[in-house]
Amino acid sequence: MHIGNSSLFSLVKLSCSLGAAILLPLAAESARAAETARPNFVLLMGDDHGWEETGYHGHPHVKTPVLDEIAATGLRFDRFYAAHPSCSPTRASFLTGRHPNRMGTFAPGRSFRPEEITIARLLSQAGYRCGHFGKWHVGAVKKESPVSPGAMGFHEWLSHDNFFELNPSLSRNGGPPEVFKGESSEILVAETIRFINSTRKAGQPFLAVVWFGSPHEPYSGLPADLALYDDLPAKYQKTVRLTSNETGGQVTRPQGEVLRERYAEITAMDRAIGTLRKFLAAQGLRENTLLFYCGDNGTSPDAALGFPHRGMKGTLYEGGTLVPGLIEWPARIPKPRATLFRASTSDLLPTLCALAGQPPPARPLDGLDLTPVLDGKMTERPAPLYFWEFNTSRYAGAKPEPYIDPALQEGTTPLAKKAGGKSTRDFLNWRHPAVTEADFRGARSIIEGDFKLVIHEPKGGALKRELFDLKADPAEKTNLVEQQSARAGQLQDRLRAWQESVLKSLTGADYAH
Numbered sequence: 001m002h003i004g005n006s007s008l009f010s011l012v013k014l015s016c017s018l019g020a021a022i023l024l025p026l027a028a029e030s031a032r033a034a035e036t037a038r039p040n041f042v043l044l045m046g047d048d049h050g051w052e053e054t055g056y057h058g059h060p061h062v063k064t065p066v067l068d069e070i071a072a073t074g075l076r077f078d079r080f081y082a083a084h085p086s087c088s089p090t091r092a093s094f095l096t097g098r099h100p101n102r103m104g105t106f107a108p109g110r111s112f113r114p115e116e117i118t119i120a121r122l123l124s125q126a127g128y129r130c131g132h133f134g135k136w137h138v139g140a141v142k143k144e145s146p147v148s149p150g151a152m153g154f155h156e157w158l159s160h161d162n163f164f165e166l167n168p169s170l171s172r173n174g175g176p177p178e179v180f181k182g183e184s185s186e187i188l189v190a191e192t193i194r195f196i197n198s199t200r201k202a203g204q205p206f207l208a209v210v211w212f213g214s215p216h217e218p219y220s221g222l223p224a225d226l227a228l229y230d231d232l233p234a235k236y237q238k239t240v241r242l243t244s245n246e247t248g249g250q251v252t253r254p255q256g257e258v259l260r261e262r263y264a265e266i267t268a269m270d271r272a273i274g275t276l277r278k279f280l281a282a283q284g285l286r287e288n289t290l291l292f293y294c295g296d297n298g299t300s301p302d303a304a305l306g307f308p309h310r311g312m313k314g315t316l317y318e319g320g321t322l323v324p325g326l327i328e329w330p331a332r333i334p335k336p337r338a339t340l341f342r343a344s345t346s347d348l349l350p351t352l353c354a355l356a357g358q359p360p361p362a363r364p365l366d367g368l369d370l371t372p373v374l375d376g377k378m379t380e381r382p383a384p385l386y387f388w389e390f391n392t393s394r395y396a397g398a399k400p401e402p403y404i405d406p407a408l409q410e411g412t413t414p415l416a417k418k419a420g421g422k423s424t425r426d427f428l429n430w431r432h433p434a435v436t437e438a439d440f441r442g443a444r445s446i447i448e449g450d451f452k453l454v455i456h457e458p459k460g461g462a463l464k465r466e467l468f469d470l471k472a473d474p475a476e477k478t479n480l481v482e483q484q485s486a487r488a489g490q491l492q493d494r495l496r497a498w499q500e501s502v503l504k505s506l507t508g509a510d511y512a513h
Helices: 005-037 065-073 087-096 119-125 184-201 223-227 255-282 345-356 485-506
Strands: 040-046 075-081 129-135 156-160 169-172 206-211 239-243 250-254 289-295 322-328 337-339 385-388 444-448 451-456 464-469
Touching: 040 087, 040 255, 040 345, 065 255, 065 289, 065 322, 087 119, 087 345, 119 129, 119 206, 119 345, 129 184, 156 184, 184 206, 184 255, 223 255, 239 255, 250 255, 255 289, 289 345, 385 485, 444 485, 451 485, 464 485
Parallel strands: 040 206, 040 289, 075 337, 129 156, 129 206
Antiparallel strands: 075 322, 156 169, 239 250, 289 322, 385 444, 444 451, 451 464
16 A cells, blocks of 8 residues: 555654653653652741640630641641650751750750751752741851751751740841841741742752741730630639740749730741641642641640640650641642551651652661651551650769850840840750760650650659550559559660660760761
8 A cells, every 4th residue: 555755744743643642641640750759848846836735636725727727638646746845855856857865955955966967958968948947946046056057958047046926036047137027927937938939940849947936935926816815814813934025034924814825826826827838729839748737845834724634845744745746748648637656756857858769867866757657558656756854964063075166056046035134045065975874864754555654763762663554544644653564664674775875876976977
């Protein structure tokens, strides 16, 4: 059969068209798959925001409609833990995937160390542009600090050494502090949106770490937010101690007035998160952006109402370490789910490494990869969770050597709360001497499965042990240590072995590799 040139050309053209028709959808699908393999990350954290202080957990007063919506559409962690019952240590775990005692971040105001490998450093190597916005509190934010956000892997930062209220003073990329007029959560979200827009123009995926100053005391709210809680002063009349916005010193005030202001801050923070979500949706970014929210420790003593968990910020009971935990990521989590998997802030680094295709650091990590949890394939934690408040009295009289030049640890961004007459904060980190038995002291706990062992070391008193079945007794009311002494002993042995690993890290041994 003879085919003329024109017919042959038509046939070839038809074949090409059919091939293109087949290949174009495949190419689009391939592009979508590639994009899904490189999600964007927005990691949000509230300051002193405890587990119970959300609408979706049934709080009787606080209004959090945006967090409630995320809980109803994404993955809700009903057992999410801060790695420590106070702020700086938890933030160190969030960034490094390691327990804060491994790097000497024992308490608020303790920095981490320059050799630590952060999420930002790892994702930068994977092609991400990384920004930090808000509270830092793991070292000074000024440019010359060896543990500033920039030194630890972030390309941009608008940050504060500690916490802040309305009209915050913030340092942009390590420069002198500037006053930003307005509600602080709104300011941080506006800066995050600016960062995301500039990063998209450069064609890069992004990591935005947004650490709000709310709802840490002292409290200040906008009139419309305060009005939502006008009924509280009459309901809670006992007095509590907190910082005065006027003097920076401690004052005693009725708790109802304090809660009115605190909840106004939580509602404003919630609204700012809503602004960010709407922006992501409008820009077509919501589908493949992992949006995460948690608190950094349990509710502070001035605001704790005593339910449903025992304890508060600064304690190793559930009320000190359980915090809200939410992930929204429609591309990976298309249907709403809740999980009782016990996750921690230490899990963030290994999880993001897995999602970005970046190997985790070759050093001891305390977190684990949560991607099987995201996919509903893992419901129980395969390894224990550990908590430990290091007893820094071990250093008393020892004159430890500073790990970082103290001049580089001096903060620059002022805050309302004064300490030693200063409105700025300085940081500490010490080189650790040879490990002794005294280093194992301090309140500590282990959770394995549903059982939790808590060990207290009162000053001058005998060791106190408590064993709880968290499934049957989430309020930690019944001490089972006498009835289940063998189990308590096994957990204590595991806790001791883990402490040995942590103390080896504390001496700097991990940095030799």
